[in-house]
Amino acid sequence: MALSITEVARLGALARISLTDAELEHLAPQLDLILEAVAEVAKVADPDIPPTSHALPLVNVFREDEVRPSLTNAQVLSAAPAVEDERFRVPRILGEEE
Amino acid sequence: MSEEIMDYAEAMASFDPVLGLEVHVELNTATKMFCGCVNQFGSAPNSNTCPVCLGLPGALPAVNAKAIESAIRIGLALNCEISGWCRFARKNYFYPDMTKNFQTSQYDEPIAFDGYVELEVEGEPFRIPIERAHMEEDAGKLVHVGGATGRIQGADYSLVDYNRAGTPLIEIVTKPVYGTGAKAPQVAKAYVAFLRDMLRDLGVSDVRMEQGSLRCDANVSLMPKGASELGIRSETKNVNSLRSIEQALNYEIRRQAAILASGGKVKQETRHWHEEGYTSPGRSKETAEDYRYFPEPDLVPIAPSREWVDELRATIPSPPDVRRQELQARWGFSELELRDAVNAGALGVIEATVAQGCPPQAARKWWLTELARRANEAHLELDELPITPAQVAELQQLVQAGTINDTIARKVIDAVLAGEGDPAQLVETRQLATVSDDDALSDAVERAIAQNADAAQKIRDGKVQAVGALIGAVMRESKGKADAAKVRELIMARLG
Numbered sequence: 001m002a003l004s005i006t007e008v009a010r011l012g013a014l015a016r017i018s019l020t021d022a023e024l025e026h027l028a029p030q031l032d033l034i035l036e037a038v039a040e041v042a043k044v045a046d047p048d049i050p051p052t053s054h055a056l057p058l059v060n061v062f063r064e065d066e067v068r069p070s071l072t073n074a075q076v077l078s079a080a081p082a083v084e085d086e087r088f089r090v091p092r093i094l095g096e097e098e
Numbered sequence: 099m100s101e102e103i104m105d106y107a108e109a110m111a112s113f114d115p116v117l118g119l120e121v122h123v124e125l126n127t128a129t130k131m132f133c134g135c136v137n138q139f140g141s142a143p144n145s146n147t148c149p150v151c152l153g154l155p156g157a158l159p160a161v162n163a164k165a166i167e168s169a170i171r172i173g174l175a176l177n178c179e180i181s182g183w184c185r186f187a188r189k190n191y192f193y194p195d196m197t198k199n200f201q202t203s204q205y206d207e208p209i210a211f212d213g214y215v216e217l218e219v220e221g222e223p224f225r226i227p228i229e230r231a232h233m234e235e236d237a238g239k240l241v242h243v244g245g246a247t248g249r250i251q252g253a254d255y256s257l258v259d260y261n262r263a264g265t266p267l268i269e270i271v272t273k274p275v276y277g278t279g280a281k282a283p284q285v286a287k288a289y290v291a292f293l294r295d296m297l298r299d300l301g302v303s304d305v306r307m308e309q310g311s312l313r314c315d316a317n318v319s320l321m322p323k324g325a326s327e328l329g330i331r332s333e334t335k336n337v338n339s340l341r342s343i344e345q346a347l348n349y350e351i352r353r354q355a356a357i358l359a360s361g362g363k364v365k366q367e368t369r370h371w372h373e374e375g376y377t378s379p380g381r382s383k384e385t386a387e388d389y390r391y392f393p394e395p396d397l398v399p400i401a402p403s404r405e406w407v408d409e410l411r412a413t414i415p416s417p418p419d420v421r422r423q424e425l426q427a428r429w430g431f432s433e434l435e436l437r438d439a440v441n442a443g444a445l446g447v448i449e450a451t452v453a454q455g456c457p458p459q460a461a462r463k464w465w466l467t468e469l470a471r472r473a474n475e476a477h478l479e480l481d482e483l484p485i486t487p488a489q490v491a492e493l494q495q496l497v498q499a500g501t502i503n504d505t506i507a508r509k510v511i512d513a514v515l516a517g518e519g520d521p522a523q524l525v526e527t528r529q530l531a532t533v534s535d536d537d538a539l540s541d542a543v544e545r546a547i548a549q550n551a552d553a554a555q556k557i558r559d560g561k562v563q564a565v566g567a568l569i570g571a572v573m574r575e576s577k578g579k580a581d582a583a584k585v586r587e588l589i590m591a592r593l594g
């Protein structure tokens with residue numbers, strides 16, 4: 001497994017993290033190591049063992065369509081760094097044209 | 099602002115359009131997709147939110163059973179296969195309208211797939227192949243502040259309301275639609291109108307395009323005549339009225355034709371429709387890999403049993419066109435009357451009024467004249483007017499029984515709309531019942547004859563049309579409450 005610098009740069013960009021070349025050089029091999037460790041699992045995988053996305057063999061866990069109380073507006077906004085007009089105020093959204 | 103475009107007929111002489119339509123439908127469940135917050139349009143900002151739909155750490159989603167049921171019913175109405183086992187996935191992206199930094203959506207395992215819709219445009223049949231109908235959640239709503247027009251570019255900052263975040267959405271995606279020729283824009287419009295009617299008949303969505311509960315992204319590409327390879331497509335986002343769908347596609351076809359004819363290449367991109375009649379480029383499309391989908395670990399798979407699906411299949415109404423034909427036959431409407439009712443979105447309210455015992459023609463008359471006018475003035479849909487089908491049926495009963503005439507009925511409608519009560523009760527308490535008492539009317543007729551000697555003389559001379567002036571006088575005196583037929587009878591008996 002070899003995670004390229006370009007791939008890490010791309011992932012960084014998708015995660016909105018700006019990385020210098022030096023950081024990329026430093027982080028790419030580390031990420032690679034982590035992936036290698038996880039890839040150990042593949043060694044015990046067998047065609048007989050289907051891949052799974054859940055720990056429990058359950059299906060159809062549903063909730064009835066019944067309204068439950070929401071939080072109050074004050075609770076919702078209490079942790080917001082900035083509030084205006086009962087809404088979350090967020091910085092200018094960059095890098096997107098309309 | 100706008101780019102060069104080719105004449106439509108000229109474009110059609112060289113190219114065949116291929117359509118692709120993605121329609122998002124907000125379900126009208128009582129609660130959101132993954133939490134018990136009320137699913138409601140128009141509440142105070144951030145008042146319908148909780149740890150789940152705000153994506154707070156540790157909050158766990160729980161699937162709304164009703165939303166799954168609606169998704170399956172939509173799939174069945176689209177003639178789709180229903181998946182025996184499918185999952186939700188995380189679609190990862192960073193944007194302030196989504197607190198979790200991912201949207202919970204279905205990806206390669208949609209709940210419904212491989213269907214079709216059949217419709218007619220100007221008598222020509224078209225079959226629209228459906229690729230899939232999958233479940234996902236809606237995002238929050240952004241307001242951009244500063245800059246010129248509330249648009250994102252030039253804005254100083256944005257404000258976010260998460261009431262809509264987590265609203266259950268179904269995305270319905272067609273396969274490429276070939277063979278629509280010059281009718282492509284009309285077919286697209288007819289398809290979305292078909293979906294709107296079908297979803298309304300299913301009762302799964304409010305399908306209000308102007309409120310965004312039904313949204314359409316319209317893709318189109320052009321193939322040179324005789325070619326078999328698909329051209330490069332553009333995707334026009336959020337075209338939010340039936341009329342705009344037709345216009346936006348017409349524009350895109352002409353724009354792409356102009357590019358191709360001059361030897362250029364169409365760019366694969368998102369475009370925005372402007373009501374002034376053109377599209378403009380938006381961001382270039384992120385590829386699917388950029389979203390790094392993976393199965394949602396917090397939700398277990400959905401495996402609808404055959405029995406459940408069959409049970410739901412029995413609840414699917416006939417397709418809208420079949421249902422219309424049934425209603426037309428049952429109500430005895432002419433083609434034109436039916437078409438007017440469909441265009442006014444009045445089938446549902448007429449049906450409900452007829453169910454309350456009102457004759458179909460009378461129900462049609464009230465909803466398409468008096469009530470349609472008032473709905474228009476108030477910018478409301480007919481079923482949003484504060485009058486119920488039962489009240490309309492009651493009103494008609496009063497008219498039929500001769501208790502009130504049409505003039506008074508209109509006043510009663512106004513009072514009902516103003517929330518002042520039910521028709522019968524209003525007629526009773528305000529003494530609006532028609533005066534057909536002979537003595538009272540005879541006196542009024544005598545006075546009218548005395549005050550309109552000219553008209554009276556004309557009638558005596560056989561000019562019967564002059565009777566209108568006398569009837570008018572009596573009606574004025576009774577403030578509209580007199581029984582006009584009775585008045586006429588009395589006048590003619592006296593003078594004729």
Ligand SMILES: [Zn+2]
Binds near residue numbers: 134147148150151152
């Ligand atoms: Zn919630």
